[in-house]
Amino acid sequence: MVCQNVQRIEESIFRACQRAGRKREEIILLGASKYADAEKIRQAYQCGVKVFGESRAQDFLKKLEILKDLPIDWHFIGNLQTNKVKYIIDKVSLIHSVDRPALAEEINKRAEKIQKVQEVLIEVNLGGEETKGGVSPEELKKLFEYCLNLKNIKVLGLMAIPPYEEDPEKVRPYFARLRELKEKLEEAYKVKLPHLSMGMSNDFEVAIEEGTTIIRIGSALFL
DSSP: OHHHHHHHHHHHHHHHHHHHTOOGGGOEEEEEOTTOOHHHHHHHHHTTOOEEEESOHHHHHHHHHHTTTSOOEEEEOSOOOGGGHHHHTTTOSEEEEEOSHHHHHHHHHHHHHTTOOEEEEEEBOTTOOTTSOOBOGGGHHHHHHHHHTOTTEEEEEEEOOOOOOSSGGGGHHHHHHHHHHHHHHHHHHTOOOOEEEOOOTTTHHHHHHTTOSEEEESHHHHO
């Protein structure tokens, strides 16, 4: 079942890349495994998915223990509380959800302790939704500058969870906006930001057309 899902997703990625004139290698397929048990993650790994993103520190640590025999590339994609940073800092390659100075500061401090430069994305709340994390587009520059001054953090790009729409085309403007925000930061600060983490099960093809590099797929992969 999971393997069939992977195959279907891969075909959709390929088609979207063709439409956008992009290469398949430009897209990281991340299994958003918040609602998947360790066995489902193992199946997805065996079917070719090598990157997984967890959203809750406690659940992540349990799954990590069960799956420690697999060289999974783990990302943290959920809302991250400062008091949970110490539990994940040595276990994830990328944190997608930096949205405030206090969190950036804590990640920097914990990374420094283990002599690591932690790669992160800044999460932007494009729809102004109170139920979602993310810095407002207006505050993005200030947070980006703050992160630039921290030695043990490296910002690789931006992440967003736009408002949900049945019709993926209605989400396109949000994806385009995130890409523009990234390009403006690159121009203003003379930096290269290689990643945009945007696009989920319902709308990842549109996200690919708009420049995403990481798609976070949960239900289409595991259900």
